[in-house]
Amino acid sequence: MGEKDIAEKVLEDYNDVFADIVNVLLFQGEQIVRPEQLEDKTLRSSYKADGKLREIVRDVGKNWNQDTIRIACLGIENQTDSDADMPLRVISYDGAEYRAQLIRDISSQDGGDGDIISTKKRRDIKRYPVVTLVLYFGYEKPWSSSKSLLDRLTVSDALKPYVQDYRINVFEIAYLTPEQVKLFQSDFRIVADYFVQKRLNHEYKPSPQKMKHVHAVLQMMSIMTGDHRFEDAYNDAIRKEELNMCEVLDRVEKKGYDAGRIAGKIAGKIDVFYHELGMSVSEIAEKLTMTESEVQKILDESE
Incomplete structure (x- = not known):
C-alpha cells in the first residue's frame, strides 16, 4: 500500500470519525454506533487464483461489537472518480469477510487445527452482516458508474433471472445537503463541508x-x-x-x-x-x- 493510499485513510481510521460517518450516512445522525464499540480489524485477506496467492486490501474496516457480541463488520472505501468495477470490488471484499466466518478460529476449543467447522456445529453459530460504504468525493459531477453487479455485467435476458444482483452503497459526499453536513460531529464535518461548498459555490469559506x-x-x-x-x-x-x-x-x-x-x-x-x-x-x-x-x-x- 502506497504512502498516498495510507494518508487518505488515516482520518477515517479514528474510531470517533468512523462511528460519525456510519451514524450520519446509515442512521441519519442518530448515535447508534459508539466509538468504544469499534475495534480494528485485519484489512488484508488472501485468495488463490492461477496457482498464485493474491491479496485483497480494504481501505478502512472495523468490527462493531455491542454488549460484547460482534454484530457487524463495517468497511469504508474511498473514491475520487467513478469506478465501473466498484460492485465487483465490493463483492470481493464482502465475500472475503463472509468466507472468513466459515473458517474455524485456530484458538477455538475444538482442537485448534484450523479445519472447516462441521455443518452440524455451524447451525448454532451466529453469523454477522458485512456492510461496505463507498465514499465518493467527486464534486464536479455525480457518480456515473454502476451501483449494482447486474448493471456492470453483460447478461442475456434468458440468464438474467438466475444471476444474483449485488447492490453497493455509494454516498456522494459533495452532494449531501448542508443540513446533512451539520449532522457530523467529528472532524469529518470539515471534509464534507469543503466538498459540498466546492460543488455549490465553486469556492470554500472555511469553518x-x-x-x-x-x-x-x-x-x-x-x-x-x-x-x-x-x-x-x-x-x-x-x-x-x-x-x-x-x-x-x-x-x-x-x-x-x-x-x-x-x-x-x-x-x-x-x-x-x-x-x-x-x-x-x-x-x-x-x-x-x-x-x-x-x-x-x-x-x-x-x-
Whole structure:
C-alpha cells in the first residue's frame, strides 16, 4: 500500500470519525454506533487464483461489537472518480469477510487445527452482516458508474433471472445537503463541508470548527483535493493540538505571500546584477547560490 493510499485513510481510521460517518450516512445522525464499540480489524485477506496467492486490501474496516457480541463488520472505501468495477470490488471484499466466518478460529476449543467447522456445529453459530460504504468525493459531477453487479455485467435476458444482483452503497459526499453536513460531529464535518461548498459555490469559506485530528484532516484534504498546501501549512506551522481551517488557510496565504515576496526580491537582484552591473548568468548564479538555468528562467520571465 502506497504512502498516498495510507494518508487518505488515516482520518477515517479514528474510531470517533468512523462511528460519525456510519451514524450520519446509515442512521441519519442518530448515535447508534459508539466509538468504544469499534475495534480494528485485519484489512488484508488472501485468495488463490492461477496457482498464485493474491491479496485483497480494504481501505478502512472495523468490527462493531455491542454488549460484547460482534454484530457487524463495517468497511469504508474511498473514491475520487467513478469506478465501473466498484460492485465487483465490493463483492470481493464482502465475500472475503463472509468466507472468513466459515473458517474455524485456530484458538477455538475444538482442537485448534484450523479445519472447516462441521455443518452440524455451524447451525448454532451466529453469523454477522458485512456492510461496505463507498465514499465518493467527486464534486464536479455525480457518480456515473454502476451501483449494482447486474448493471456492470453483460447478461442475456434468458440468464438474467438466475444471476444474483449485488447492490453497493455509494454516498456522494459533495452532494449531501448542508443540513446533512451539520449532522457530523467529528472532524469529518470539515471534509464534507469543503466538498459540498466546492460543488455549490465553486469556492470554500472555511469553518471555525476546531480540528481534533489536525494532521489527519490536512493529509486527507491534501490527497483528495490535490492541493498540498493543506499539509504544507501543517508541517510549517507550530503543531498545535487543535486548529481550525480558518487558521490553516491564513497560514497558506501567508506562506504564499512570503514566497512571492522572496521571489520578487531575488528577481530584483538578478535584474540589477545583469542589466546594471553587466554580470554574466554564471557569475550571478555563483553569487546567489543558484543554478544557471534558474537565473536564466527568471531573466526570460522578466523580459
